[in-house]
Amino acid sequence: MAHDSGGYKGVGAKLLSKHDVSVGDSVTVSTEDGEMFGVLMPRYESASEDYIVIKLTSGYNTGIHTGKIKSMTKLPKRELPSVANPHEFAENKNLPKVALISTGGTIASKIDYRTGGVHSALSASELYQSVPELASHASIDPEVLLSEYSENLKPEHWTMIAEKISEKVNFAKYRGIVVSHGTDTMHYTAAALSFALQGLPIPVVLVGAQRSSDRPSSDAALNLLGATVFAAKAEYAGVFVAMHAGTSDDMIACHVATRVRKNHTSRRDAFESIDIGPVALVRNNSIEMQKSEITLAKRSGRNFVAKPKFDDRVVLLKYHPGFDPMMITHAAKTHRAIILEGTGLGHVSKECFPALKEAVGAGVMVCMTSQCIWGRVRMTVYNTGRDLLDIGVVPLSDMISETATVKAMWTLANSNDAKKSMQENLANEISASIPL
Amino acid sequence: MAHDSGGYKGVGAKLLSKHDVSVGDSVTVSTEDGEMFGVLMPRYESASEDYIVIKLTSGYNTGIHTGKIKSMTKLPKRELPSVANPHEFAENKNLPKVALISTGGTIASKIDYRTGGVHSALSASELYQSVPELASHASIDPEVLLSEYSENLKPEHWTMIAEKISEKVNFAKYRGIVVSHGTDTMHYTAAALSFALQGLPIPVVLVGAQRSSDRPSSDAALNLLGATVFAAKAEYAGVFVAMHAGTSDDMIACHVATRVRKNHTSRRDAFESIDIGPVALVRNNSIEMQKSEITLAKRSGRNFVAKPKFDDRVVLLKYHPGFDPMMITHAAKTHRAIILEGTGLGHVSKECFPALKEAVGAGVMVCMTSQCIWGRVRMTVYNTGRDLLDIGVVPLSDMISETATVKAMWTLANSNDAKKSMQENLANEISASIPL
Numbered sequence: 001m002a003h004d005s006g007g008y009k010g011v012g013a014k015l016l017s018k019h020d021v022s023v024g025d026s027v028t029v030s031t032e033d034g035e036m037f038g039v040l041m042p043r044y045e046s047a048s049e050d051y052i053v054i055k056l057t058s059g060y061n062t063g064i065h066t067g068k069i070k071s072m073t074k075l076p077k078r079e080l081p082s083v084a085n086p087h088e089f090a091e092n093k094n095l096p097k098v099a100l101i102s103t104g105g106t107i108a109s110k111i112d113y114r115t116g117g118v119h120s121a122l123s124a125s126e127l128y129q130s131v132p133e134l135a136s137h138a139s140i141d142p143e144v145l146l147s148e149y150s151e152n153l154k155p156e157h158w159t160m161i162a163e164k165i166s167e168k169v170n171f172a173k174y175r176g177i178v179v180s181h182g183t184d185t186m187h188y189t190a191a192a193l194s195f196a197l198q199g200l201p202i203p204v205v206l207v208g209a210q211r212s213s214d215r216p217s218s219d220a221a222l223n224l225l226g227a228t229v230f231a232a233k234a235e236y237a238g239v240f241v242a243m244h245a246g247t248s249d250d251m252i253a254c255h256v257a258t259r260v261r262k263n264h265t266s267r268r269d270a271f272e273s274i275d276i277g278p279v280a281l282v283r284n285n286s287i288e289m290q291k292s293e294i295t296l297a298k299r300s301g302r303n304f305v306a307k308p309k310f311d312d313r314v315v316l317l318k319y320h321p322g323f324d325p326m327m328i329t330h331a332a333k334t335h336r337a338i339i340l341e342g343t344g345l346g347h348v349s350k351e352c353f354p355a356l357k358e359a360v361g362a363g364v365m366v367c368m369t370s371q372c373i374w375g376r377v378r379m380t381v382y383n384t385g386r387d388l389l390d391i392g393v394v395p396l397s398d399m400i401s402e403t404a405t406v407k408a409m410w411t412l413a414n415s416n417d418a419k420k421s422m423q424e425n426l427a428n429e430i431s432a433s434i435p436l
Numbered sequence: 437m438a439h440d441s442g443g444y445k446g447v448g449a450k451l452l453s454k455h456d457v458s459v460g461d462s463v464t465v466s467t468e469d470g471e472m473f474g475v476l477m478p479r480y481e482s483a484s485e486d487y488i489v490i491k492l493t494s495g496y497n498t499g500i501h502t503g504k505i506k507s508m509t510k511l512p513k514r515e516l517p518s519v520a521n522p523h524e525f526a527e528n529k530n531l532p533k534v535a536l537i538s539t540g541g542t543i544a545s546k547i548d549y550r551t552g553g554v555h556s557a558l559s560a561s562e563l564y565q566s567v568p569e570l571a572s573h574a575s576i577d578p579e580v581l582l583s584e585y586s587e588n589l590k591p592e593h594w595t596m597i598a599e600k601i602s603e604k605v606n607f608a609k610y611r612g613i614v615v616s617h618g619t620d621t622m623h624y625t626a627a628a629l630s631f632a633l634q635g636l637p638i639p640v641v642l643v644g645a646q647r648s649s650d651r652p653s654s655d656a657a658l659n660l661l662g663a664t665v666f667a668a669k670a671e672y673a674g675v676f677v678a679m680h681a682g683t684s685d686d687m688i689a690c691h692v693a694t695r696v697r698k699n700h701t702s703r704r705d706a707f708e709s710i711d712i713g714p715v716a717l718v719r720n721n722s723i724e725m726q727k728s729e730i731t732l733a734k735r736s737g738r739n740f741v742a743k744p745k746f747d748d749r750v751v752l753l754k755y756h757p758g759f760d761p762m763m764i765t766h767a768a769k770t771h772r773a774i775i776l777e778g779t780g781l782g783h784v785s786k787e788c789f790p791a792l793k794e795a796v797g798a799g800v801m802v803c804m805t806s807q808c809i810w811g812r813v814r815m816t817v818y819n820t821g822r823d824l825l826d827i828g829v830v831p832l833s834d835m836i837s838e839t840a841t842v843k844a845m846w847t848l849a850n851s852n853d854a855k856k857s858m859q860e861n862l863a864n865e866i867s868a869s870i871p872l
Contacts, residue, residue, distance in 0.1 A: 149820055151783035155758045184779035188757045265781050265811030312758035318777065320841050321624045322591045322748035330766040341754065343620035345701050347587035373809070375701030384585055405756050 007042050010049040011066045016040070019072045026075040027054065031068040038062070096175035096232040098138040099168045103146040103153070103161065103181050103189075131221045137285060138232040141174070150182025150189070150208075155310035155409055158192035162308035165197060165204055169304060176203045176231025180224070183208035183262055183270065186241060190257035191403040192310065194239040194427035195410040199302035205231045205240045206257065210268045219244050219268040226252025226282040234280065234287055236296040239427070244268040245281055253278035254287075256294055258403045258429035261373065274400050275374055275431065294428050311412035316341060316405045318371055319348040325355040332359035337408040337418070338366045340393070341401045346370055346377035347384045353391060360392040365418055367394040367408065369401035394419050397430045404429075443479040447502045448488050452476070455508045462511040463490065467504040474498070532611035532668040534574040535604045539582040539589070539597065539617050539625075567657045573721060574668040577610070586618025586625070586644075591746035591845055594628035598744035601633060601640055605740060612639045612667025616660070619644035619698055619706065622677060626693035627839040628746065630675040630863035631846040635738035641667045642677045642693065646704045655680050655704040662688025662718040670716065670723055672732040675863070680704040681717055689714035690723075692730055694839045694865035697809065710836050711810055711867065730864050747848035752777060752841045754807055755784040761791040768795035773844040773854070774802045776829070777837045782806055782813035783820045789827060796828040801854055803830040803844065805837035830855050833866045840865075 008016055021027055021040055029036045029052075038054035051063040134140055145164050146157060165177055181189055190206045197204065207227035209220035227242035234254075241260045245253035246269050255273045264270035273279075279296060281288045315331045318341040331338050338359060342348050346368040348356075360366055368388065370377050376398040379385030389395065396404050407422060407429060415421040424430075444452055457463055457476055465472045465488075474490035487499040570576055581600050582593060601613055617625055626642045633640065643663035645656035663678035670690075677696045681689035682705050691709045700706035709715075715732060717724045751767045754777040767774050774795060778784050782804040784792075796802055804824065806813050812834040815821030825831065832840050843858060843865060851857040860866075 149783070149818065151779050151820055152785045152787075153757055154785070184783055185757050262780065262808050263810055265806050265808045265813065267811065270808065270811070310758075314758060315760060315763060316754055316756050318752055318754045320752050320838065321589055321621050322746075322750060322845060324751060324770065326770065327751060327767065331763065334760065334762065343587050344698065347585070347620055349588045349590070351588075370701050372698050372701045372706065374699055375703065375706070377701065382585065384587055402756065409758060
C-alpha cells in the first residue's frame with residue numbers, strides 16, 4: 001500500500017515515514033505524558049507542522065506535538081468479520097418478518113479516514129450483517145431508500161418514506177417496519193409519519209445512533225436490536241422512536257413518535273419523551289410496557305390510510321427579547337402557517353401584535369407553542385395570552401413545537417379546516433387537558 | 437358594597453342575586469356532584485347564560501351549570517394581615533442591607549377579578565409586607581423600577597436594570613441585590629446582567645414566581661425569601677437566578693445566570709441549570725453550596741465595571757426540516773448577528789449554505805447553537821458541520837441559545853471583535869471543553 005502522507009509536512013511527515021505509518025493506520029504513540037492509542041488522521045489544513053492528529057477510541061481527535069513523541073508503533077489492521085451469505089438469516093421462515101428501511105445517518109455510517117469525520121455509508125444489508133444478533137428475533141428484509149444526513153431531509157423525503165412504508169404495509173406481510181434515520185431530525189420525521197400513516201396495522205419504529213458503529217461506545221447495534229424486537233413482537237401499532245434509555249448499555253426506550261425530542265447533542269440517551277414517559281422499554285430482548293396516559297392502538301386490520309403529502313410553507317419562529325416583529329411580516333409573505341415558540345404559557349411581546357394581526361388577516365394560520373418545551377400552553381391566564389387569542393392565535397396545548405411545525409405542514413395539505421385539525425388530537429400529540 | 441353582576445344574565449344573575457354573591461366573593465357551591473369552594477369570577481363573554489364560573493383554590497376556573505346547583509353560601513371576606521409600619525423591618529441596623537428592585541411579573545401580581553386572570557400590581561414594598569419572614573434575614577430597601585410582564589421586556593430594559601444595579605453598587609453599601617422579575621424571560625435578563633455587570637462585588641439575585649401570591653400553591657414568598665437569604669449571606673458575587681428546586685416546598689435552587697432556562701410552562705421548579713447543576717440550595721434559610729464545575733467569584737472590591745449597552749439587531753433562528761433559507765436572507769438585511777439554533781451537534785441543511793455565505797459575506801456574524809438544549813455543539817465531526825465552519829459560522833460550544841442571543845447583543849455593543857468575544861468565556865456561559 002502506498003504511503004499516504006495525509007498532508008503532513010516537515011517534522012511530522014518525516015516521523016510518520018520513519019515508522020511507516022499512513023493515514024488510517026492504527027497506532028500506539030508514546031509521549032512524555034503517557035501512551036495513546038488511535039487511528040492516524042490527516043493533518044488539519046490550518047494546523048502547525050509540528051503536530052500529528054490521531055482519533056482516539058473515544059471518538060475524539062487529539063493533536064500530539066512531535067517533540068513530545070518518544071515512540072510510535074503501527075498495529076496490524078483489524079479484519080472485518082466475514083459473512084458468508086448476507087441473506088441467510090432472512091430466509092428463516094419461522095421468524096417474524098420485519099422490513100428495514102434505511103435513510104442514512106450515523107447508524108448507517110462509517111468513519112471517513114480522509115477527514116477524521118463520519119459519513120453515511122453502510123447499506124441496510126451491511127447493517128444487517130454487522131448485528132448478527134438480529135437473526136434470533138426477526139427475519140429482516142432490508143432496503144436502502146435514502147442515504148442522507150437527517151439535517152438535509154425535507155418534507156418531500158417524509159412523503160417518500162411514508163409512501164415506501166405504505167407500499168410495504170399494503171403489499172407484504174410484515175410484522176413490523178424499522179426505519180433507520182439520522183438522529184438530528186428523526187423526531188420530526190417520526191411526527192410526520194404519525195400524521196401521514198393513519199390506522200397503521202403494525203408498529204413502525206424509527207431508530208438511529210448517536211455514535212457510529214466503528215466506535216467502541218456505539219449505540220448502533222443495541223438500538224437497532226431494540227427497535228427490531230419492538231417491531232417484531234409488540235402488541236401495539238403506530239409510529240415509535242427507539243433509542244438508548246439512560247446511560248446503561250442494556251435498555252432501549254420506545255417513545256410515542258409525536259412526543260419525543262432530541263434533548264442532548266451527544267449522549268446516547270439523547271431522546272426523551274416530553275410530558276409523558278416512554279411507552280415501553282426493551283431489555284434483554286423482551287418488551288416491558290410502561291404505565292402511560294397514552295392509549296396505544298393494538299395491532300389490527302384497522303382502516304389503514306396513507307396521506308403522505310405535506311405543504312412546506314410553514315415556519316417556526318422562536319420569540320426572544322429584542323425579537324424584530326418584521327420577522328413575522330416577512331414570514332407571513334411566503335408561508336401559510338407560522339408556529340410561534342413563545343415564552344412561558346404562550347406569550348410574545350405586545351410589539352408583535354400588529355404584525356400578528358396582519359398575518360392572521362392575510363389568512364396565515366398562526367399557532368402558539370412554548371419554548372419551555374415541557375408543560376402546556378395556557379393563554380387565558382394573563383392579559384398577553386388573552387390578547388393573542390383575540391388576535392386569532394391558535395393555542396396548541398402541550399404539543400411540542402417540532403411536532404406542531406410538522407403537523408401544520410400536514411394539515412395544510414390534508415385538512416379542510418387546518419385550525420380545527422391543529423387543535424384536535426390526531427396521533428397522541430395532545431394530551432387531554434386538566435378537566436375544568 | 438354594590439352588587440357586581442359580572443356580566444351574568446338570566447338564570448345565573450338571578451341565582452347570584454338571591455344569594456347576594458358578587459364577583460370576587462368567596463363561595464361554597466353545593467351541586468349534585470359534590471361541593472366546591474372558590475371565588476366567583478365574571479362571566480366569560482362567550483359562555484352560556486346557564487353557567488357560573490368560580491376560581492378554585494387550585495387556581496383553575498370551573499364552570500358550573502346553574503341547574504346542578506343545590507345551594508350556595510357566601511363566605512366572610514378574608515382580612516389581609518395589617519402591617520403597622522411597612523418600613524419598620526428595614527430599620528433594623530444589625531441586619532444585612534439588601535436592595536429589592538421590582539420589575540414586574542407574577543411575583544408582583546394579584547388576581548384580576550374582572551377577568552379571572554392575573555396582572556402585575558404589587559409594589560416591592562407591598563411584597564415586603566406580605567413576606568414578613570424577610571425581616572429576620574435582611575433589612576430590605578425596596579424600589580419599583582418597572583411594572584411589566586417579562587415578555588414585554590426588551591434590551592433597553594436590561595440597560596435600565598443594569599444601570600439601576602450599578603447605581604446601587606456604586607453609591608450604597610448593600611450586601612446584595614434582589615431583582616424580582618416575570619419568569620417568562622427572566623433567564624434572558626439574567627444573562628444580560630451577567631455580561632453588563634463585570635466584576636460585581638456582591639451577589640445580584642433574580643427571582644420570580646410561577647404562581648401568583650393569592651394562590652395557595654404560590655411560590656412567591658419562598659422564592660423571595662430564598663433569593664434574599666442568598667443575596668444577604670452568600671460568600672459569592674455575580675448574577676444568579678433563585679427559584680423553587682423540585683416539587684417540595686422547602687428548597688430554593690440558585691443557578692448561574694448564564695446557564696439557566698425556563699423548562700416548564702407552569703411547574704414551580706420550572707428553572708433548571710443546563711449541563712451543570714445549581715451552584716447552591718437554600719433550605720431552612722441557610723445556604724448549601726453545591727459541588728460545581730463553575731468557579732464562582734468571591735465577594736470583593738473587584739474592579740466593578742458596568743457596560744449596560746446592548747445592540748438589539750440580533751435574531752435567533754431555529755432550524756427545522758422545510759425551513760426556508762429566505763428567512764436567513766431576510767434576517768441578514770436588518771440584523772448584525774444571527775444565532776442559529778441548529779440540529780444535533782450544530783447543523784442546518786445544505787440548502788441554507790448559500791444564504792449563510794451571503795450573510796457572512798455581508799458582514800453579519802452567524803453563530804451556531806443547538807436546539808437539543810443540553811450538550812455541546814461540535815462542528816468538526818460531520819461534513820455538514822465542517823462545511824458550516826468553512827462558511828464562517830461561529831461555533832458556540834455549550835452556550836445555550838438564549839444566552840448566545842443576549843451575548844451577541846452585548847458583544848456587538850461592547851467588543852471590537854465580536855466573533856472572538858462570542859467564543860470566549862466571559863460569565864460562565866461556556867464550560868472548558870473536553871481537553872484534546
